[in-house]
Amino acid sequence: MRYDFANILFAGPCNARCPFCIGRQIDPRLSVNNLHEFPPRNLDRFIEPIQVHAIKQVVFTGTTTDPQLYRHEARLLDHLRQRLSPGTQISLHTNGRLALKKIDVFNQYDRVCVSFPTFHAATYEKMMGVHGVPDLAQIVDRARIPVKVSCVVNEHNRAELSDFLEHCQAIGLKRLVLRRLYGDQRSWPLPAQLQPLSHYRGNPVYAYHGLEVTLWNFDRCECHSLNLFSDGTISTSYLLTSAYRNE
Numbered sequence: 001m002r003y004d005f006a007n008i009l010f011a012g013p014c015n016a017r018c019p020f021c022i023g024r025q026i027d028p029r030l031s032v033n034n035l036h037e038f039p040p041r042n043l044d045r046f047i048e049p050i051q052v053h054a055i056k057q058v059v060f061t062g063t064t065t066d067p068q069l070y071r072h073e074a075r076l077l078d079h080l081r082q083r084l085s086p087g088t089q090i091s092l093h094t095n096g097r098l099a100l101k102k103i104d105v106f107n108q109y110d111r112v113c114v115s116f117p118t119f120h121a122a123t124y125e126k127m128m129g130v131h132g133v134p135d136l137a138q139i140v141d142r143a144r145i146p147v148k149v150s151c152v153v154n155e156h157n158r159a160e161l162s163d164f165l166e167h168c169q170a171i172g173l174k175r176l177v178l179r180r181l182y183g184d185q186r187s188w189p190l191p192a193q194l195q196p197l198s199h200y201r202g203n204p205v206y207a208y209h210g211l212e213v214t215l216w217n218f219d220r221c222e223c224h225s226l227n228l229f230s231d232g233t234i235s236t237s238y239l240l241t242s243a244y245r246n247e
C-alpha cells in the first residue's frame with residue numbers, strides 16, 4: 001500500500017461547533033479527549049509504519065477539535081522532527097481560530113490548511129456555529145509558510161463564491177480548495193472567471209488571477225491515509241464508516 005499522508009487526530013472540546021462536524025459521524029470511542037496527553041496514545045507504534053512506508057507528509061488534524069487546542073502542540077512538533085526522517089513534512093489542518101494567537105507555533109509547520117468558509121459574520125455563524133470570523137488577511141500576512149484555504153460550499157455560502165474568490169485573491173492567498181461535504185451531490189455554478197488549469201488526484205484545478213482553485217470531490221478522491229485516532233487506534237480508514245475531510 002502506498003500512503004499519501006499520515007493523520008494524527010486530536011479530540012476534545014472544540015472552539016467551533018460546525019453542524020457538519022466529522023466528530024458526529026464516527027464512533028465516539030475513537031475520539032477520547034487527548035488535548036492534555038503527551039505523547040498521543042500509540043505514537044511510537046504509529047511512527048513505525050510512517051518510516052516503513054516512507055510517508056512524506058504527517059498532518060495534525062482533529063475528529064472533534066482543532067489541533068491548535070492541543071496543549072503540547074509545539075512539544076509534539078519538536079518530538080516528531082527528531083523522530084521522523086528529514087524529508088517528512090508536517091502540516092496543520094485548522095479552523096484558524098487560534099492561528100494569530102499561536103502564530104509562532106503556526107509557523108513551525110511546513111504548511112497549513114485553514115478551513116474557512118466565508119468572510120461574512122452571519123454566514124460564518126451558520127457554518128461554523130460560533131461568532132467571530134478569523135482575520136484571514138492577517139493570518140496570510142503573518143504566515144511564513146504556505147497557507148491553503150479549504151472552503152466547504154453549501155447552501156449558506158454558495159451565492160458568495162465570486163466575492164469569496166475575489167477577497168481571497170486580494171489578500172494574497174495562493175491556493176484555495178472548494179469542497180462539498182461527503183455525500184452532498186448538489187452542484188453549484190462556478191464563477192465565470194475560473195480558467196481550467198490541470199487536474200490533481202482526479203479533481204479539476206482552475207486559475208483565478210494568480211489564485212489556484214481546486215474543486216475537491218471526495219467521491220473522486222484517490223488518496224490513502226494512515227490514521228492515529230485519539231484513543232490509540234491506528235487505521236487506514238479515516239472514518240471507519242464514511243469519509244469527508246480536508247485533502
Ligand code: SF4
Pocket residue numbers: 014015016017018020021022023062063064065066095
Ligand atoms: S472546527 Fe472541525 S472539529 Fe471543530 S466543530 Fe468544526 S468540523 Fe468539528
